[in-house]
Amino acid sequence: xxxxxxxxxxxxxxxxxxxxxxxxxxxxxxxxxxxxxxxxxxxxxxxxxxxxxxxxxxxxxxxxxxxxxxxxxxxxxxxxxxxxxxxxxxxxxxxxxxxxxxxxxxxxxxxxxxxxxxxxxxxxxxxxxxxxxxxxxxxxxxxxxxxxxxxxxxxxxxxxxxxxxxxxxxxxxxxxxxxxxxxxxxxxxxxxxxxxxxxxxxxxxxxxxxxxxxxxxxxxxxxxxxxxxxxxxxxxxxxxxxxxxxxxxxxxxxxxxxxxxxxxxxxxxxxxxxxxxxxxxxxxxxxxxxxxxxxxxxxxxxxxxxxxxxxxxxxxxxxxxxxxxxxxxxxxxxxxxxxxxxxxxxxxxxxxxxxxxxxxxxxxxxxxxxxxxxxxxxxxxxxxxxx
Ligand SMILES: *Cc1c(COP(=O)(O)O)cnc(C)c1O
Numbered sequence: 104x105x106x107x108x109x110x111x112x113x114x115x116x117x118x119x120x121x122x123x124x125x126x127x128x129x130x131x132x133x134x135x136x137x138x139x140x141x142x143x144x145x146x147x148x149x150x151x152x153x154x155x156x157x158x159x160x161x162x163x164x165x166x167x168x169x170x171x172x173x174x175x176x177x178x179x180x181x182x183x184x185x186x187x188x189x190x191x192x193x194x195x196x197x198x199x200x201x202x203x204x205x206x207x208x209x210x211x212x213x214x215x216x217x218x219x220x221x222x223x224x225x226x227x228x229x230x231x232x233x234x235x236x237x238x239x240x241x242x243x244x245x246x247x248x249x250x251x252x253x254x255x256x257x258x259x260x261x262x263x264x265x266x267x268x269x270x271x272x273x274x275x276x277x278x279x280x281x282x283x284x285x286x287x288x289x290x291x292x293x294x295x296x297x298x299x300x301x302x303x304x305x306x307x308x309x310x311x312x313x314x315x316x317x318x319x320x321x322x323x324x325x326x327x328x329x330x331x332x333x334x335x336x337x338x339x340x341x342x343x344x345x346x347x348x349x350x351x352x353x354x355x356x357x358x359x360x361x362x363x364x365x366x367x368x369x370x371x372x373x374x375x376x377x378x379x380x381x382x383x384x385x386x387x388x389x390x391x392x393x394x395x396x397x398x399x400x401x402x403x404x405x406x407x408x409x410x411x412x413x414x415x416x417x418x419x420x421x422x423x424x425x426x427x428x429x430x431x432x433x434x435x436x437x438x439x440x441x442x443x444x445x446x447x448x449x450x451x452x453x454x455x456x457x458x459x460x461x462x463x464x465x466x467x468x469x470x471x472x473x474x475x476x477x478x479x480x481x482x483x484x485x486x487x488x489x490x
Contacts, residue, residue: 111424112285113469120352127348138344150273152297154304161281161294162189163340171306174227182230183213184431185456191432208455209385215243228254233262236396240389263287264361264394273297288353290346311340363470364395374481380407401462421483431460
């Protein structure tokens with residue numbers, strides 16, 4: 104291998120971000136404090152939402168939101184199987200039942216029409232996913248939520264920088280953003296809840312820190328009041344300041360980050376047209392601004408002469424990283440073995456999910472890449488398949 108390894112992703116961290124982390128380390132306050140408060144404020148302004156809670160991960164936030172909504176044994180939560188498994192794991196761990204909804208064959212997103220027939224009296228929430236950086240059709244989803252009086256929790260792990268009808272994701276309702284290392288802005292590990300629901304935000308804020316009546320960081324005193332009391336048993340899901348500070352700079356550059364991703368994605372999509380058997384996802388037709396979190400291509404073995412897993416293995420030999428977002432949850436061991444028995448005899452009709460779960464491949468896409476790197480990936484694929 105004579106060229107440098109091209110990873111699937113690299114975080115958009117610059118020298119100023121690194122200096123900002125060093126400053127926090129020297130400041131004497133490294134865990135949840137002024138920087139996580141500043142990040143909450145910055146996200147509030149960016150998303151035009153009323154309440155923002157910083158968390159140790161989006162998964163942690165999902166756990167707390169499910170608990171705060173009072174969801175538990177006997178309840179059903181509708182979510183795609185084609186998502187990151189954390190959502191399905193958490194629904195299962197709190198004793199509720201994940202009800203898998205299929206997705207559109209080409210955008211990989213679910214919608215109100217697919218969800219409505221799955222609603223039962225036991226349904227307690229709907230968790231749709233903004234997929235790959237495109238936006239869900241929120242108007243239709245929120246209309247459905249209103250019709251059945253069901254909360255919508257937007258999984259916005261891919262959607263920082265994405266807009267729906269000109270408004271940043273986060274503005275409409277309750278959202279969970281992930282700041283994991285692969286996401287468009289990152290704190291290495293981290294999550295953000297955005298919501299207009301003051302009671303929900305307060306409950307999550309309390310549950311994320313031992314159930315204490317105050318935050319770890321009191322804005323006046325720079326320290327937790329030692330006499331703070333446990334109001335209810337809580338968890339330890341707070342975001343440290345050495346992490347939070349990393350996102351401050353990235354969020355201020357969000358337009359730049361999104362523009363560069365868009366430029367690269369558009370080049371990929373043009374180049375992919377020359378290849379037989381490699382189909383990128385479709386972009387939804389409702390008005391939105393894509394933030395190109397992932398560049399996903401479907402590998403059709405009958406046309407490409409190679410399957411997805413073989414492609415990933417060959418790309419690795421060529422020094423190129425690739426990934427799968429995602430392998431459907433219901434096809435994974437635990438859910439495969441338990442879906443019918445433990446979760447009731449609903450046979451999921453998940454044709455589009457299963458088809459895509461076998462074919463999708465994520466190609467390298469991150470702001471430090473150049474057009475030449477995209478060309479390198481395309482020519483590597485051409486060599487691999489002999490086109
Ligand atoms: C990354 C991701 C999550 C979980 O985010 P964490 O911050 O890692 O917990 C949830 N849903 C989707 C769709 C994701 O891609």
